[in-house]
Amino acid sequence: MMEQKTTKIYNFQDFRKCRKSKQIDLKIIPNNSINSNDAQKLVSGLAHCTNLKSLVLNLMNNRIESYYASYLGSSLAHCTNLTTLELNLISSSFGNKGLISLSSGLAHCTNLTTFIIKIGSSEINVESASSLGSSLSCWNNLTIFELDLFCNSISDEGTSNLCLGLSKCTKLTTLVLDLSQNKISDLGASSLGTALSKCTKITNLILNLSDNSIHSEGGICLSSGLAHCTDLINFTLNLRRQNSIGQQGESSLGSALSQCTKLRTLTLNLEDNKIGIEGGSSIYSILAHCTNLTSLIINLNDNQIGAQFTQSLDFCQQKLSNLQTLKLHLYKNQINGKGASILASHLACCTNLTILKLDLSYNEINENGLKSLASSLAYFTNLKILELNLMHNIKVLENEEGLLSLNSSLAYCTNISTLMLNLSFARFCLQDVKNLCCALVQCTQLQNLKLNLCLSNFDHQDTQNLSSALAQCNKLQNLELSFYDLNIQDQGVQNLSTGLAQCTNLQTFTIDLGYNLIHHQGISSLSSALLQCNKLRALNLNMNVEESSIATNLAICLANLVNLSFLKLYLYNLSLSGEQYLKAKINKMKRLVINIF
Structure with missing residues (x-):
């Protein structure tokens, strides 16, 4: 089949040339105000594009008068052959009336299979979100739906009505929802969980619910719905800031994800969610069931999981051998040297890692913990990117053993091209710096280096060793030094x-x-x-x-x-x-x- 040619236009003048086009990509320069003449050309032009199957309309940061925003929906109602529609209306003053009219018009586009709409920061409330939910119930063939509603005020009622329509889209395979900063609490999260339980064909799911007020009950209900999405391959959940699902919510999430055995990429952002030792353990115990994972990113920053959580990794030892990307954000979690050592021993089974990022800043890791972490690197012979943040661990680097181990281990990581080390606030001895610099020299493929030694006791006498190391890193392309x-x-x-x-x-x-x-x-x-x-x-x-x-x-x-x-x-x-x-x-x-x- 011959591929349809996309007509790309950058102003409203050319719209009249596109009446027979089946694919249109219209992008207007941002940060402008669309005048009444331009808006008239847009709405009247679209009304005549009855053959249109694919439309990309980018009006980001362009102020549209509410009168013409309302008519956009009426024009799209004539485009009944549309199968793909992408609208970027972020910060366009589209408002409630505009979205209500748009939703009403789009209800006639029953052939839609892909719908992407970005309408963040547009003063959207309950009424317009509910209207969009009503339209969703008309799109029985929808397989891809992406909705960006960040920084609005749809609240629980708007979320519930939106999810009511979403529950009718049972053919969905890709769902992306950004409902951050929308005054959503447990009731709204519960409605989303119910909708997800109906969308059992989803393979790609991204949920951004950050900066809301979801607590343990909401976390439990959301997890209950996720348990039905057993075909998930890629999943991202963001619940950071102002949410607090606690140990019960996090434990339920862990149980739900243990049903998703087809997962390949998993990203969980649960920063500052009042998760304690028990909850922290459950998030890792479910990994024993997700043996197909190739990418794992977990953000548990600013919780209270402590040292004991690392013991739970014993459940998934030898189960994560397929992992290629691992990023653990464990800032400010009361992890001591023993916890770091246990973590290191279990990381050693991830021998196929190519990307490793460990943020252990603001913990209580001592030199023994660092030594264990450094020694584990010797197992990662395929490693290409390494980021290690040990900022403000007041007990770290009191003697030279930790950095000596780092030197020895990096000798095995001959493929590293990107290295980022944050050792700010550390207390070095002279031998420490020599060991660090020797470690850098071992990375013969190094192209990107970021070294943060701020507020440490690194001084002008130590720079000679670093200078010698840099002189031997002749493949460096990007260098960042923080002193x-x-x-x-x-x-x-x-x-x-x-x-x-x-x-x-x-x-x-x-x-x-x-x-x-x-x-x-x-x-x-x-x-x-x-x-x-x-x-x-x-x-x-x-x-x-x-x-x-x-x-x-x-x-x-x-x-x-x-x-x-x-x-x-x-x-x-x-x-x-x-x-x-x-x-x-x-x-x-x-x-x-x-x-x-």
């Missing part, structure tokens, strides 16, 4: 610059030297090093300076970075004359797209 409020001094910047000059493949470079008093000598060395990085496209510098001569060095450097197109400068304490000089020089470099001081 905020350290004792780097000019000598430290000079040391770093020696290694940086060897990174000739760098394309983006960010360095935060805030609250490190840097003088002419340090800036001069840094500028000279950057001149060796002639492939640099993006540069972000943050530092305290006090000498006007610094502006001259920077200006010369920037002028010679011919490929540089993106620039951010935060230069605190620079004199007014130095700032004016630098701005004048930068403004002449037409290729730069942003300048911030």
